[in-house]
Amino acid sequence: MFTNPVFTSAMFTNPQFASLLGSSLAVLAIGMITLGVGLTVVTAWFWYAARPEPEALAPLEIMSERQFVSADDNERKRLLHSVRAAPALEQTLESDTN
Secondary structure: OOOOHHHHHHEEEHHHHHHHHHHHHHHHHHHHHHHHHHHHHHHHHHHEEEEEEOOHHHHHHHHOOOOHHOOOHHHHHOOOHHHHOOHHHHHHHOOOOO
């Protein structure tokens, strides 16, 4: 790309252009920092708002614990029932009696 050396040197030696360039770079830097902070806030809000832990996964969390692995069948059922939601608990109690 061809640039005129006279024009280029005049751009950087002109005090008005240098002050304009400096102020526009400062505005650009402040804008980029503000954008970065804004994206960080939106990302943090998204992670906390969009990841609710469903109650249906609670039994899986219990199953991964050592206490569940070493328990007998009745203790396992008790541990699972302690974290299940009420509708799911009613269904499992019905299926246990059949």
